[in-house]
Amino acid sequence: MSNIREVARLAGVSVATVSRTLKSPERVLPDTRDRVMAAVEQAGYRPNLMAVQFRSRRTGNLVILVPTIANTFFARVISGAQQAAQAAGYRLLLCDTQGREALERQFADLVYAHQADGVIQLRAFDPFEGSTSGQDLPPIVNACEVIQQGRHPTISLDNVAAAKAMTEHLIALGHRRIGLIKGSKGSPLTRDRLAGYEQAIRQAGLALDDALVCHGDFSLAAGYAGAGKMLALDDRPSALFCESDEMAIGALKRIKEEGLRVPEDISLAGFDDIPMAAYCDPPLTTISQPAEMFGEKAVEMLIALIEKQPSPARHVVLPFQLTPRGSTARIEPPYSDSSFND
Amino acid sequence: MSNIREVARLAGVSVATVSRTLKSPERVLPDTRDRVMAAVEQAGYRPNLMAVQFRSRRTGNLVILVPTIANTFFARVISGAQQAAQAAGYRLLLCDTQGREALERQFADLVYAHQADGVIQLRAFDPFEGSTSGQDLPPIVNACEVIQQGRHPTISLDNVAAAKAMTEHLIALGHRRIGLIKGSKGSPLTRDRLAGYEQAIRQAGLALDDALVCHGDFSLAAGYAGAGKMLALDDRPSALFCESDEMAIGALKRIKEEGLRVPEDISLAGFDDIPMAAYCDPPLTTISQPAEMFGEKAVEMLIALIEKQPSPARHVVLPFQLTPRGSTARIEPPYSDSSFND
C-alpha cells in the first residue's frame, strides 16, 4: 500500500503539495496538479482514512442504535438513515441492541473513543445518562420512540393524536366497545397511544373499561395472545385496536381461528403501515408513518449538530395518516344510544 | 478530552507505562497499576480509538453489504452478524446497497482506505472485481446469494435441493401442473431454485411448461402480479411455488381476490420462512432457512480470514428444512396418470 510520501516522491513534490492537490486543487498550479494526479494513479494511492481521521479529528461515522432490526418499521427507518448518511458523506455504524442498555451505552461510547461523530438512538433511553455533565454532551438525536422531556433533539410522531384518530374512526363506525392491545411496557409509544385511545373514548362519552386494555410488546405473538384474551371476554369488543401492525396480524390469525370474521364480526386496526399490512386478508386499517423520513431527518439533524450548523428545530414532529382499509367496518349499534351520532 | 500523556503526568509515570497498564496489566507492578488506574479514573480518560487503530493498523470494523435491509430475511441475517461481531469485539458498518454496484464498490473500498478490516457481501457481486490482482485480495466473504465459482469464501444454502424438495412435496400431494414465480433476474438464487424445480418435475416424469414459470423479484408486489398471470392461464396450475415468502404472500392476496381458496383450489408454497409466514391465512408451507446463522457464520469466517486463523472451510453450506403448513394440500388428480405413484 503506497502512502502520500511515495506519491510525493514520484511527482517530485512535497507531501504537503500532494495533500493540497487532493483537498483543494485550486490552490495548486494546474501543471503540478497534473503531475501529482499522475503519480497518484501510478502508485495506486488511496489515502489512509485512518490517518486522515486521526489527524482531522472527524470520523464520518454515525452510530445508530436500533432496538431490533428484525422489525419492518425499523428496517425502513434505517434504510432512510443510510440513504441520508450516504448522501452527506457519512457512514452508519449499526447496532441492533435488543433494548440492552449496556450495549447501547457501549456503542454510544464510541463517540468518546473518537470512533464516531454522533449517535442516533431509536429508543427512549439516554445512553449518555449520568456519563457526562450537561455541558459537553456528544452529538445525539433521539428518533421514533423519544424520551419525554429529554435533553436531546427528537424526531417523533404525535402518537396521542394518531391513536386518538384511529379510535375516533372506530367510534364513528359505530363501535362502542373497543379493545386495545398495547405495546411494550414502559415505552412512551405505548403510553401515548393509550392516552390517545382514552381521550377518544372519553370524549365520545363512552366508558373506559380496564378489561378492554391488555399488554403486548409489538410482536406477532403478542397480538395473537392479546386477541385470545379479548375474545374470551363475556362481553367481547366489536373492534380491536393494536398498537402495531405486527400485533394486528397476530390478532387477525387468532380471530380467524376462533371462527370470527373481520370486519363483519370484529373490526381490526393496526399501527405503522408496514408493507404487509396492505396484503393481509382483509387489508389492515392502520396509521401510516413516514418510516424512512424518521431516518433521514435523524441523520440530517445529527449532522447539523456535529457540524454546528444552525439547527432549524430541536423537536420535529412528523405527520401520520389514517389509512382505512378493509379490516374495519361499520356495525349496527347493538342498542340504541342517543349520545352517539355521526 | 484527556489523553494518555495527561494520565501519565497524573500518575507520575511514562506514557508507555500507561499504555502497558491498559493493554497487558500483568507486565506492570500492582502498585504502579493502581496509581495508573486511579489517574485514568481521575482524568476520565478514554483511549482515542482513532489513534489506537491508526497506530496498530486494525480498525475492528466490518463492512456488511446488504441488497435491502427492508426484507425480513436480510434483517435476520444482519441481526445474527451483529451478534457475532459484537461477541468478537468487532463492529458492523452497514450499507443498504439496493443492489447498486457503485455503492457496493465504494463501501468495499473502505478496506483499502483502512477504515474496515473486511467485507461481508450478501449478494452475488464481487465488489473487488478488477480492482486488484488475485494476490492481495482483501478479506471478504460472500453469503446468502453467492457467486458461482467465485474466488471468495462462501456461506450458502443448497437452493437446488431446497427447491427440488418443495416441488417434490407438491408432486407428492398429487399436483401435476405446478407454477413457479421466480426471483430477481440474474440472481443465482433464482437460477438454482428454478433448476431444483425443473429437476423435480422431470424426475417425476411430468412435462415442463414455460407458461408455468414467470419472473418476479422476491417482493410482495411481484407475487401479486405473478399470481395474476398464472390464474389467467386457460389451464391454470393447481399449485404455485414462489421463490420467496413475500411473493407467496402477495400471490395469496391475488388468489383470494380471484375468488379461489388456498389450499382447496390451489396450493401455495413459499421460501425463507419469515416470521409472517406462520401468521398467514392459511399458514404458509415454506423452506426454512437459518437466517441468523448466515450472519454469524459469515462474521466468523471473515474474522478467521482477517486474523489469519486456519480457516476450517472455504465453502459452508447451511441446512434448510421443508416446513409444511396449511397452504399446501393433496388434490385428487384431475385425470388418471399411471406414471405417478407416491
Added chain:
DNA sequence: GTGAAAGCGCTAACAA
C-alpha cells in the same frame, strides 16, 4: 505556489 517541519495520540522497540 510550494516546501519544511511540527505534531495528532498512541504503540512498540530498545535501553536502562
Added chain:
DNA sequence: TTGTTAGCGCTTTCAC
C-alpha cells in the same frame, strides 16, 4: 519493571 524514543500517514501552519 519502567522510561525513552521513534514513528504510523496525514494536515497544517509558517516560511520562502
